[in-house]
Amino acid sequence: MSTINPDERAAAIPAVPHTGPVTLINSFEVDAGRDGAFTELWSHTSGYFRAQPGFVSLRLHRTLSPNAPYRWVNVATWASVAQFQAAHQTEEFRQLVGQPAWKEFPSSPAIYEVVTEYSAQA
Amino acid sequence: MSTINPDERAAAIPAVPHTGPVTLINSFEVDAGRDGAFTELWSHTSGYFRAQPGFVSLRLHRTLSPNAPYRWVNVATWASVAQFQAAHQTEEFRQLVGQPAWKEFPSSPAIYEVVTEYSAQA
Numbered sequence: 001m002s003t004i005n006p007d008e009r010a011a012a013i014p015a016v017p018h019t020g021p022v023t024l025i026n027s028f029e030v031d032a033g034r035d036g037a038f039t040e041l042w043s044h045t046s047g048y049f050r051a052q053p054g055f056v057s058l059r060l061h062r063t064l065s066p067n068a069p070y071r072w073v074n075v076a077t078w079a080s081v082a083q084f085q086a087a088h089q090t091e092e093f094r095q096l097v098g099q100p101a102w103k104e105f106p107s108s109p110a111i112y113e114v115v116t117e118y119s120a121q122a
Numbered sequence: 123m124s125t126i127n128p129d130e131r132a133a134a135i136p137a138v139p140h141t142g143p144v145t146l147i148n149s150f151e152v153d154a155g156r157d158g159a160f161t162e163l164w165s166h167t168s169g170y171f172r173a174q175p176g177f178v179s180l181r182l183h184r185t186l187s188p189n190a191p192y193r194w195v196n197v198a199t200w201a202s203v204a205q206f207q208a209a210h211q212t213e214e215f216r217q218l219v220g221q222p223a224w225k226e227f228p229s230s231p232a233i234y235e236v237v238t239e240y241s242a243q244a
Contacts, residue, residue, distance in 0.1 A: 014186040023183055025195055039237075050240055057241040061145055061234035064136040064203070068232035073147055075197060081186070110190035112183035115161075118172055119179040
């Protein structure tokens with residue numbers, strides 16, 4: 001279900017209304033040895049998103065597991081679906097994800113809500 | 123790369139030594155309409171992990187995206203690879219993930235390190 005199509009680079013939006021924060025989980029296929037090219041491209045695109053209204057936080061993860069299908073995963077929180085969606089409907093977004101260099105790194109984006117949260121006792 | 127094999131229910135461990143915290147990202151295939159059966163099973167297994175040394179925190183996510191291949195994703199932080207690994211080598215772990223009910227919910231676990239982190243300006 002991963003894609004190199006710019007039109008599918010944004011997570012599908014729920015058909016039913018949703019209020020409150022949402023989490024983007026976007027998994028990337030990156031060949032070992034191409035981490036530098038990926039992070040350069042990702043950092044540029046990420047700079048756009050971090051400046052948009054509704055962006056809350058993100059963590060970019062690199063795998064430690066041999067043979068993980070997705071070597072890089074971005075987990076990002078947005079204040080609302082509406083703001084997440086607005087950030088993905090601009091001409092700047094289309095230009096960023098339409099860069100030919102992205103074809104090397106198929107991605108699989110989806111949005112989620114946090115249902116359960118636990119922290120260890122301090 | 124998802125699996126219903128109990129022997130593959132734990133994320134593969136890096137061949138090279140790693141220090142510091144790690145993040146498990148475990149994605150589950152759950153049919154719409156089976157969320158109740160999944161969360162009951164997951165909560166039971168999660169109770170085991172939350173009690174293990176090295177468990178730091180977790181967030182269980184349910185998708186809002188129509189047709190997401192993985193409708194549920196657990197993102198959990200552990201204090202070290204060694205403690206994560208130890209928690210996955212007990213007889214209790216094997217019994218928990220060996221439950222036949224888990225066959226309905228293939229999972230795709232991998233461990234990661236956080237490479238980049240950003241928060242919006244307050």
